[in-house]
Amino acid sequence: MQLKQGCLHRSKKTSGQQNLTIELCKKLPLPLPSIPEQKKIAQILSTWDQAITATERLLENSQQRKKGLMQQLLTGQKRLPGFEGEWEEFLIAELEDKGWLKLGRGKVISKKDIENKPGQYPIYSSSVKNDGLMGAYGEFMFDEELISWSVDGGGNFFYRPKHKFSVTNVSGYMRLDIDRLSYKFLAEQLAYLHERQAFNYQTKAHPSVIRKLYRVKIPSLREQQKIAQVLAVTDAEVAANQVRLECLKEEKKALMHQLLTGKRRVQVETEAA
Structure with missing residues (x-):
């Protein structure tokens, strides 16, 4: 077929x-092998299908665990051992006024710019796919920890660990006072709150919108950091399952290419006469 x-x-x-x-x-x-060989090939491929299905369940479970932890830890419903006291609530605009964070916009990076200055530094844009990764460039805007978000179409937030990268003009970024706020914690809380908002390509997440829209709950810096560590562990679990799933799919594809073309043959037990 x-x-x-x-x-x-x-x-x-x-x-x-x-x-x-x-x-x-x-x-x-x-090319059609004998019926016993066809059955053997189908059995082998079925084993890969079962492994893929099982890994998809593991991935879904790990993603659900992450969502559950976010709901509990980022709202203060569940406190980690050793922490108590009330959390403070602030609008993004209030945090900006206090000097705890600053908002900015990315810059235009055209395809011609990328062609003229090829390189290895990531460019992040407004897409949700692949954490917003658009391509690579020979220059970079940042070499630090930041939070970025999609201004056009979606308003999704992304935690950016320290590395050399750029963000385009359809993205915004936040620079934090690290003596007050944890990048990972605030990015996770904004991502959690974002799921409860309704953005589309008409409702754009300009900085002026972000400032007045999001009200975040802030515990002590030490509790922020501890929550961020817990969520980072769940992130690693999700990422590991994603990698395993992609590997299994690629292995099955390669196996299909070998077995379904006859390039690789399987041993079939012959029945005794």
Whole structure:
């Protein structure tokens, strides 16, 4: 079937030629092993399918655990051992007025800029996919820990650990007073609050909007740091499951290429006469 679909894709010129192409594909030789070998190959691939399904469940479970911890720890519903006292609440604008954070916007980085100055430094934009990674560039705007967010379409927040990178003009960034606020903690709390907002491509998350929209709960710096450490552990678990899932999918794809083309044969037990 895959061979026929490939033939159809390569040979089809116009919609009027589709039937003719299908007829041509029907005449292509399709490599078919014996029934016992077909069953053996199906069994092997089924094992990979089961591993992929199991890993998908692990990934979903780890993601749900992260959400549960965020709901408990970032709202003060559950306190970590050794911490007590009331949390303070502030609008982003109030934190800015106190000098605890500053908001900024990224800059325009065009495709021509990237072509003229290729490099290895990440560029982050407004996309949610792949944590907003858009590409790489020969220059960088930052070499520090920051929080960025999507201004256009989504308003999603991202924690950026210290590295050399840039953000585009459709992204904003926050620079914090690290004697008052934890980057990881505040990024996680803003991400948690963002899930309860309704942004789209018409409702843009400009700094003027962010300032008045988000009211965050702030415990002591030490408690912020401890919560951030706990959530970082869950992040590592999610990331490990994501990597394992992608590896399994790539392994299955490579195995299909070998087994379904006859490039690699499997041993089949022959029945005694």
